[in-house]
Amino acid sequence: MSEARKYKGPKIEGGIDAVILGATSEGLAAAALLARAGFHVVLIETPASRPRERREFAPGFFAESGDPLAATLDHTVVEALDLYRHGLAFSARRLETLVRFSDGAMVTMPGDPALAGEAVAAFSEVDAGAFAAFLEAERRTARSLADWFAGGERPALLDGAAAEAATASVDGAVAGRFVDHRLEDYLRAEAAFAIGARPAEPFTYLSFIRRLAGEAAGLQGGVAAIEGGGRGLNNALRRACQAASVTIRQTDRVKDVIVEWDRVTGVEFDDGAQIRAPIIISSLPAHETFLDLVGRARLDIEFTRTLDIKELPIASVRFNLAINGPIPDPHIAARLDRRFLFAPSPLEIERAFRAAAEGTAPEAAIGELVFPSAFDRALAPEGCASATLTLHPLAGKPLSDDQWRKEVSGAARTIFARLVDGAQIAAIEAEEALVAAPPLPAAMERRARLAGASGLEGYFFCGPETLIGGGVSLSAGRRAADRARDYFRKGGFS
Amino acid sequence: MSQRAAVDLLIIGADAAGFAAAACAAKSGASVALAPTGGEAPAAGSASEPPNFIWRLLDLHLHDLQSGPAAPQTTLLEKGALSTSADPMRTGEALAARDPALEHLWPAFAADMKRAPAGRAPEAADRFLSANALLDDYFADEDLKTHLVSAFVAPFGLAGDEMGSAAALAGAGEMAHARISAKALFDALHDAATKAGVDCLSGRLQTLVRVDAKNWKTVMDNGHEARGRMAMASSVLLGEAAGLRVSCNGSPLVRRIGAEAIIRIRYDKRPSAAALRATSDFFTATDRAAILRARNAMIDGRIGDEPVLRFEVSGKEIIARAPYCAARLRENGDEREWTGQDRQILGRQAAALIEKRLGGGLGAVREIEVTIGADAATGLKRRSFDVPAIPAPAPSHDPIGAAAALALEIVRDE
Numbered sequence: 001m002s003e004a005r006k007y008k009g010p011k012i013e014g015g016i017d018a019v020i021l022g023a024t025s026e027g028l029a030a031a032a033l034l035a036r037a038g039f040h041v042v043l044i045e046t047p048a049s050r051p052r053e054r055r056e057f058a059p060g061f062f063a064e065s066g067d068p069l070a071a072t073l074d075h076t077v078v079e080a081l082d083l084y085r086h087g088l089a090f091s092a093r094r095l096e097t098l099v100r101f102s103d104g105a106m107v108t109m110p111g112d113p114a115l116a117g118e119a120v121a122a123f124s125e126v127d128a129g130a131f132a133a134f135l136e137a138e139r140r141t142a143r144s145l146a147d148w149f150a151g152g153e154r155p156a157l158l159d160g161a162a163a164e165a166a167t168a169s170v171d172g173a174v175a176g177r178f179v180d181h182r183l184e185d186y187l188r189a190e191a192a193f194a195i196g197a198r199p200a201e202p203f204t205y206l207s208f209i210r211r212l213a214g215e216a217a218g219l220q221g222g223v224a225a226i227e228g229g230g231r232g233l234n235n236a237l238r239r240a241c242q243a244a245s246v247t248i249r250q251t252d253r254v255k256d257v258i259v260e261w262d263r264v265t266g267v268e269f270d271d272g273a274q275i276r277a278p279i280i281i282s283s284l285p286a287h288e289t290f291l292d293l294v295g296r297a298r299l300d301i302e303f304t305r306t307l308d309i310k311e312l313p314i315a316s317v318r319f320n321l322a323i324n325g326p327i328p329d330p331h332i333a334a335r336l337d338r339r340f341l342f343a344p345s346p347l348e349i350e351r352a353f354r355a356a357a358e359g360t361a362p363e364a365a366i367g368e369l370v371f372p373s374a375f376d377r378a379l380a381p382e383g384c385a386s387a388t389l390t391l392h393p394l395a396g397k398p399l400s401d402d403q404w405r406k407e408v409s410g411a412a413r414t415i416f417a418r419l420v421d422g423a424q425i426a427a428i429e430a431e432e433a434l435v436a437a438p439p440l441p442a443a444m445e446r447r448a449r450l451a452g453a454s455g456l457e458g459y460f461f462c463g464p465e466t467l468i469g470g471g472v473s474l475s476a477g478r479r480a481a482d483r484a485r486d487y488f489r490k491g492g493f494s
Numbered sequence: 495m496s497q498r499a500a501v502d503l504l505i506i507g508a509d510a511a512g513f514a515a516a517a518c519a520a521k522s523g524a525s526v527a528l529a530p531t532g533g534e535a536p537a538a539g540s541a542s543e544p545p546n547f548i549w550r551l552l553d554l555h556l557h558d559l560q561s562g563p564a565a566p567q568t569t570l571l572e573k574g575a576l577s578t579s580a581d582p583m584r585t586g587e588a589l590a591a592r593d594p595a596l597e598h599l600w601p602a603f604a605a606d607m608k609r610a611p612a613g614r615a616p617e618a619a620d621r622f623l624s625a626n627a628l629l630d631d632y633f634a635d636e637d638l639k640t641h642l643v644s645a646f647v648a649p650f651g652l653a654g655d656e657m658g659s660a661a662a663l664a665g666a667g668e669m670a671h672a673r674i675s676a677k678a679l680f681d682a683l684h685d686a687a688t689k690a691g692v693d694c695l696s697g698r699l700q701t702l703v704r705v706d707a708k709n710w711k712t713v714m715d716n717g718h719e720a721r722g723r724m725a726m727a728s729s730v731l732l733g734e735a736a737g738l739r740v741s742c743n744g745s746p747l748v749r750r751i752g753a754e755a756i757i758r759i760r761y762d763k764r765p766s767a768a769a770l771r772a773t774s775d776f777f778t779a780t781d782r783a784a785i786l787r788a789r790n791a792m793i794d795g796r797i798g799d800e801p802v803l804r805f806e807v808s809g810k811e812i813i814a815r816a817p818y819c820a821a822r823l824r825e826n827g828d829e830r831e832w833t834g835q836d837r838q839i840l841g842r843q844a845a846a847l848i849e850k851r852l853g854g855g856l857g858a859v860r861e862i863e864v865t866i867g868a869d870a871a872t873g874l875k876r877r878s879f880d881v882p883a884i885p886a887p888a889p890s891h892d893p894i895g896a897a898a899a900l901a902l903e904i905v906r907d908e
Contacts, residue, residue, distance in 0.1 A: 134879070164883070167744020171751075175874040176737075201657045202746040203622065350793050357655075439657060442622040 010272030016040050018279040018484060019267055020246075021254065021293075022049035025230070026462040027283030028237035029477030030484075032081050034281075035244035037485055042247045042275060044254060044267070049284065051234045058322035058427035060381040066230020067318075067471050068370050068388055069095070069339065071223045072214035074150060077474040081240040088236035089227040091375035094219055097339045098331070099189075100419050101182045102348055102364065106331055109186070113139060113212065113221040124180035131183060135212075139221060141165050142213035149213050149440075149468055151447070151479035165209050166441055170199035171346075173208075182343070189343035189366045193392050196312035196436030198353045199346070203439035210440055210469035223339055225375050233472060257293045263457035267293075279484045281460040283477065286450055289463055300455035306446060314356045314436040316392040317399070319412045322427040323385040329421040336374035336385060342367035342419045352393055359395040361407040366392045367415045384426075389416055392436065399430045443468055451479065460484050500721035501525040503905055504710055506699060506736060506884070507728030509534040510541065510676070511893045513683035513692075514548055515728055515901035520690035521551050524905040527720040528687065529712045531736040532698035533868030537680035538756055539806050539813035540565075542671030544679070545895040552690075557682035561672040562773065565806075569641040569777040570851035575769060576641050582667050593635055603632050604667025621746070623660035625652070626782065636781060642666060643785055644777035648802060648817045650889055651749035653789035654782060658746025662891075669891060673773070683894075695720055699736050704881045724904055727886035728897050735868035737876045738884060745888035750874075752792040754867040755819040757803075757844045759812045760860045767855035770807050778803040778851050788818040795824025797836060801843055812856075814844050821869030837864035 020031040023045035031043040052065035078088065094111025101107075107123040109116055117132025141161045148154050155162065165173070170191040174184045191208035192199045216224035226232045241248060255270040257280055266276035282289040286307055296304055327333040332340065344352070344364040352362035368390045373380035380386040389412055397404045409428050416425065437443050447466045454461070460483050466476035501524075505516045508530035516528045543561045548554065566579035576592075578585045582604035590597035620628075625647045629639040643654040647662040688694065697716035702725060705711045710725040727733025730748050733740035742748065769776075779785050779802045791798030798818070805814035822829045823836060841862035849856050885904065887896035 130879070164741060164744065167746075169748075169750060171874075172748065175750075175871070176877040177879055197657045200750045202744065202748070203657055347794070354790060438622065442657070445622070 010274065012274045012276060014276045016042050016275055016277040017488065018042075018281060019044060019275055019277045020281045020283065021267070021289070022046055022283035022463075023234075023238070023248065024049050024283040024464070025233055025237055025472045025474060026466070026477035026480070027281070028234065028241055029077050029081065029474040030281045030283065030460075030462055030481040031246045032237060032240040032244050033077070033478060033481040034279075034484060035241065035246045036080070037481075039279075039485075039488070041244075042249060042277070043241065045248055045250045046254065046284065047250075047252050050250075051231045054231070054379075057320045057429040057431070061320070061322035061384070061386045061427065062379045063320040063386065063388070063429075063431065064229035064231050064372065064379075068225055068229045068372050068375070069223050070216050070226050070233070070471060071211060072149075072469055072471050072473040072475075073216055073224075074473050074475040074478055075215050075218070077478050080478075081237070083236045083240060086236045086239035086243065088233060090216075090224045091227045092225040092337050093216070093222070095223045095225060095337070095339045097223070097341050099186045099341045099343050101185055101343050102345045102418075103182075104418075105182060107182070107186065111222055112219060120183065124178070124183065127178040127180050127183055130178060134177060137161065138165075138209060139212050142209045143220070145209060146213040148444070149210050150473070150475040151451070151466070151468075154444070154448075166206055167202055168205040169202045170204045170208070172202075173205040185343045185345060186341070188346060188349065189341060192349060193366050193368060194316050194434070194437055195439055196314040196393070197439045199349060201439070203441045206440035207469060214469065214471075214473075225337075225370070227375070229372065230472065254293065256295070257459065259294060259298050259456060262455060264459045279458050279460070279488060281462060281480045281484055283462045285463050286461065286465045289461055290454060294454075294456065294459070298456070300453060303449065303453045303455060306449040306453075309446070311396070311435045312438065313396045314353070314393045315396040315433040316390055316436060317394050317408055317412075317433045318431045319389045319391070319409065320429045320431050321387040321389060321412075321416060321425055322380070323387055324424045324426040326383060327385060327420060327423045329423065332420045336371040340367075340369035340419055342369070342415055356393040356395045359397060361411040362394065363411070363414070364418070365394065365411065365415060367419055369416070369419055387416070389419075391415060394433070396433065396435055399433050405430050437469075440468060447476075451476075451483075458487060460487075500709055500723060501527045501693065502723055503527075503901065504529060504702070504712055504720060504722030504725040505728055505901065506702060506712070506725065506738065507531055507534065507732035508694065509728055509732065510537065510680045510683050511887070511897035512728030512732075513680070513687045514544060514552070514894045515726070515897040516692040517552050517683060517687040517690045518548060518898040519901040519905045520687065520692045522902060522905055525691070525693075527693040527695060527712070527722060529695045529699045529702075529714065529720065530697070531732050531868075533732050533735040535754070535756060535867050536865065537676040538758065539676055539808050540673040541676040541679050542892060542894075543674045544898070545892065548895065548898050551898075552683070552686040554682055554686065557678075557685065559674055559678055559682055561674045563673070564671055565673050565773050565775050567641070567645040567777065568769070568774040569637070569644055569779065570769060571637055571640075572780065576637050577774065578641065578645070578667065580668055585667070589638070592638070596633075596635070596638070599632065600667065607663050607666045608668045620660065622657055624657055625654040625659040625663055628660040628663060629654070640779050640781050640785070641777065643782055644779045644802065644804065645775070646891070648779075648785065648804070649815075649891070650747045651752055651754065651792075651817050652747065653785050653818070655786065656746070661746055665891065671892065693720065702736075702738055702881075702884070710884075725884045726900060726904055727884055729893055730886045730889060731868050731870050733873075733884065733886050734870040734877070735873045737873040737878075739877050739879065739881065740886045741883035742886045742888040747889040749870055749889070751821075751871055753819050753821040753869040755816040755840060756865045756867065757814040757816060757841050758861075758863040759814065759841065759845050759848070760862070761810050761812070761857045762860055763857050764810050765807055765812060765852070765856045767852035769852050774806075776805050776851075778805070778847055785818075792818040792820050795820045795822060795829065797823070797840055797843070800847065801840065803844055803847060805848060812848060814848065816840065816844065819866060821866065821871055832866055837866075838862065840864055
């Protein structure tokens with residue numbers, strides 16, 4: 001009897017239905033959803049897609065990675081994956097926002113937008129009715145567009161309010177609404193935050209509607225703090241993946257995506273090993289997903305134009321601050337488990353955009369401040385506080401540039417001091433620069449193109465470019481999983 | 495106080511576009527009333543000839559309108575002039591002297607821009623493009639890009655870096671409107687509107703209110719009122735400057751800040767500089783950075799160091815338009831209106847810049863008159879959100895045609 005011939009080449013795995021690239025929240029959600037639908041799923045966790053552990057940014061002060069707040073969580077994913085059972089928890093729900101204006105005045109916006117009229121009455125009685133009516137109308141518009149924001153089809157016929165909202169500039173939509181123009185400054189700051197176009201430019205207003213369309217902890221338009229920040233959500237999703245029997249592999253050796261004719265058939269590693277699967281979902285950045293792993297030559301030419309659109313030269317920068325001792329400002333110290341927003345004057349915002357275009361640090365910028373230590377006492381020593389301040393707009397320069405880091409840290413100190421009077425900053429760390437998103441209609445256009453027109457069958461995308469309106473949402477992962485499931489059911493791969 | 499029967503269409507804004515819209519709507523059988531807002535700019539210099547459907551509908555040939563050939567656009571740069579005209583082939587040949595590649599590139603650009611408005615689907619990604627990004631895609635010649643922003647983008651009060659401002663370049667390169675005296679055209683349209691039975695209200699618009707689900711009512715500052723079943727503004731700018739909520743299908747070309755200044759510089763004799771021998775629309779911007787500086791000065795509420803101008807010669811007069819002009823000036827954080835002295839500063843700046851660009855030959859300045867145009871921001875401070883928005887034509891290089899087309903669409907839909 002002759003001995004059976006042994007295959008000595010690289011390992012080739014088959015019998016797998018879907019490979020998910022990247023263990024981002026969207027990737028994990030897509031993996032878990034497909035696995036629960038009966039697919040045999042392998043998730044490849046690259047080092048870059050792995051959430052960072054809690055780290056000490058100053059002696060005794062810790063920071064979690066990612067955005068500590070969630071405003072746009074897709075409740076259908078949360079329910080479908082039973083994420084609460086897998087450890088998703090909110091350390092605070094319906095966070096109210098304390099808005100501080102450039103003249104030092106303050107207004108508190110309640111966590112439930114439906115109650116905003118009462119809060120505004122205390123600030124500007126004459127505007128209370130108009131503000132409540134405005135917010136209610138915009139919430140209605142937001143509800144009608146919620147599916148579009150979450151990756152659904154653009155409504156074929158937008159009605160009057162929605163059509164206006166989809167194209168309006170922030171200035172065009174809010175100017176002249178209220179007697180006290182600081183209320184307009186608040187709306188301007190909310191809408192312009194994290195967007196790479198000035199509030200006077202068209203298409204910018206839809207961001208505000210997006211904020212109202214989001215749902216966090218069961219409340220439309222609410223903001224919640226997730227326990228453990230981005231890592232907390234990621235852990236819950238990871239447990240959901242494990243419960244659904246997703247195989248998670250950690251490797252940084254993915255070489256490319258195998259394409260045969262016009263469809264993907266698996267991934268190849270740098271040692272020649274392959275995983276063959278008819279479906280691949282990537283949650284990695286678009287450039288990596290398409291240009292690095294597939295290559296320009298295999299992609300639709302029109303599609304590559306979308307990939308070639310330059311990133312905006314404007315960024316939001318997140319800072320971690322270590323606050324020594326108690327916060328003397330009584331308005332702030334009264335409750336730290338809130339969201340704080342610095343709303344500069346229109347001219348200050350204009351100048352900040354101008355400084356960003358020139359590559360210099362601004363004198364003022366829109367600032368979103370959260371005290372993570374108010375939600376998790378272990379993040380700061382007793383009697384002290386840790387803060388996360390996100391500033392927008394800043395120039396999109398790398399934070400590895402020492403001089404630039406120093407300049408923006410100086411700006412962050414100044415703006416923090418305008419928001420919180422008299423606090424003693426022991427240390428400040430510029431953690432991360434996030435490229436500003438295009439105004440929402442442009443971002444959604446880009447998302448639609450990236451999700452559907454690569455020319456490769458079986459290749460689905462839910463990378464960071466599909467996140468609309470900032471923050472984690474899980475909608476992109478859900479949509480990618482839905483499309484993959486439809487493709488599989490229709491037997492497009494066979 | 496007088497009250498009249500309800501008309502079919504109320505038109506807000508008694509500029510040339512308003513009269514054209516009113517006359518066209520009236521000619522197609524609608525009853526129309528026209529309400530001046532007081533923000534209308536005086537007819538000065540030359541204007542683009544209205545499109546053919548207006549000529550036909552309003553019998554404009556019966557009026558004494560002498561239209562000249564379509565004027566080219568010329569930017570007077572420090573190192574010479576750069577001209578483009580409505581003939582892409584000829585312009586391409588002329589530009590080839592600067593860069594041989596432009597001989598073919600310019601006609602290709604003109605053809606693309608001609609297709610742009612019709613071929614642009616509402617969802618298309620390029621509707622978000624800025625003019626600067628689009629021009630950077632086509633050309634390397636910085637002077638040419640400055641010229642195109644000056645000629646096609648600046649008239650909207652935009653500087654080219656705004657999202658969606660590429661829409662202003664639609665038609666650039668093949669835009670061929672014969673020039674016609676703005677005053678004569680205004681008079682002809684006014685006459686046509688009157689003959690068509692348009693009710694021209696006296697006074698200035700004080701407010702436009704929604705009487706009930708079916709009717710609008712204008713209230714004029716002299717107490718006169720008019721009711722109408724439909725209402726429209728002759729332009730977004732005039733409507734918003736009058737404090738109205740205006741909708742123009744989300745055009746990215748709407749001016750939100752600042753105003754256009756019209757500077758009339760009268761000389762002792764007809765200006766005779768060599769560059770003025772050929773009729774043209776002249777532009778003075780040095781480069782795109784200067785355009786941005788002027789736009790930023792407008793936002794800051796300052797008189798910039800160097801205005802960006804578009805000018806033409808009319809007899810002994812040069813009529814210049816400065817698109818980036820602060821509607822109100824800001825000093826030490828406080829806003830104030832323009833004073834006579836401020837106007838003189840701007841006027842002298844403009845006269846000096848034109849003299850410099852033309853290299854002399856203008857003679858002595860007799861008088862400078864500066865008019866600051868309608869300011870949308872004034873109206874935005876006091877508009878009422880309780881009433882629905884009224885339609886207005888999207889800002890375009892042919893405001894008269896756009897307003898008339900919208901009026902016809904409204905009355906025909908009805």
